[in-house]
Amino acid sequence: MDLEEQQTLPHSPFAQPIRCIVKLGGAAITCKNELEMINDEILHKVAEQLRQAMISSSQKPPGMDWSKRHGASEICCNPDEFKDHSVIDCSPFIVVHGAEGIPSIGMSPFSCGWFTKEKHISSGDLSSVAKAIESGFTPVLHGDAVFDDIQGCSILSGDVIISHLAAYSKPKYVVFMTDVYGVYDRPPTEPDAMLLKEIAVAEDGSWSVINPKLQNSVELTVAAHDTTGGMETKISEAAMIAKLGIDVYIVKAATSHSLRALSGVLRSGIPNDWLGTVVRSSR
Template identity: 30%
Template sequence: MRVEAIVKLGGSVITAKDKPMIVNNRALNRLASEISASELEKIVIVHGGGSFGHPLALKYKLNEKFTGSEEQIAGFTITHRAMLKLNERVLEALGRKGLKVAPLPPLAFATLASGSLKSMFYEPFINALNMNLTPVTFGDIVFDSDRGFSIVSGDLLMSELSRKLQPLKAIFTIDVDGLYVDDPKYNPDVELITEATVAEVEPLLSRLRFKSSDATGGIRFKLEQACRIACAGIDVYIVNGLKPGRLFKALKGEKVRGTLIKGVR
């Protein structure tokens, strides 16, 4: 079995980032259509939390050490339930386009230690793929042996699943056209990096100046995980999920505006 692609549906794409608990239905439905139209048979989908997960994780300080407070314990459940609600919307959108999906919440298959991955149970993903189902997972709050609980981001799941399943490609959909050395939302003259090696991307990490209220590390952490995937010999595409057709082109291996981080071979 060869996995054809692992795709991240960015939280900033499928939700209204500045409006808590609101789905960007137009973007989500279109991305589901593009995945379906690609006709890829072995694909894994990961989605971010956007306005469902990040504000709650920050509000309840879920990336900090467990204090035992009733508020933090309540926040654990509230945040997880919010992510389940978003996941249900993603599953519905994919199902309407004919995909047979298998929801896999990370709370049930992953644990962390001091915020870093400690263990991950991959067999459900392999079983689902062998049954011609599309596994769908997401960034979530999980148990942490040192802190009590921590957030496992969709970007970390992308990295770990890619390294284990060895897909032909990994694709991140975000809300800009790809990788820049500055935030194009604030610097419209900055140039898009269309293709790069890991050796070329790594020096840029310390120079990135993106503004972020992301509870999971933002663009820098995303690129660190993208480089980990590329170091495993897998091509990584970063494309704008808000622009029609770009995910489809990346899935089909067609020329697309975005950034390609070439797998190390």
């Protein structure tokens, strides 16, 4: 996001700091080889990890089940638990999911807004997100097909939404959850694929691999069914966020590594046994 674009953006309505923006990748929470099929096991575990990261372990978390599933739920929702927010130590999170084709998990009343080809976010949409957070809720957003001044209509990915939200809300860190352990130097299905542990972003937005030291260039591919650019778009948007001084973690969903990323413990240092990719400013 250059200076000219920043000057056209509306004033940020976020009154309190956001701890984390989370992207639940479509490849992680859906079965890509089946039409409109949720991966229930992964989604359930990701929800548990989000709940654990958002609410202090010393507090009893409130029940929040708005899934509207048929039959009795193991999680109850008691509105009285939300009357006194002071008894719940809940860190503000924003969640963006990448399963746009499955309306059953479009859990948020917030639209992605009216975007032009420059993908500007209207102040009304930002205010809706900010008000939800102030009221003790966690906004859940998703990408969608939007109007475009040039193409008429185009796909606005959740990754792009996150980079703009990060510019406004200045979260402490951002987590991209996907179906692989992070960014690789080539398609991860290849036998010699190497996980890139750390990527540094320069002030001009260019990026380079710091760990490990590579002999060859990085080969980024996009799956034929991925309309949002795949890993290449993730790296590009992660680099835009890292330029703001915000660390970005790309990690496999529903693993111990994703829980460590969500909890924020990686901000003090990346341990050798952590599997994932951190994208951060070279400054």
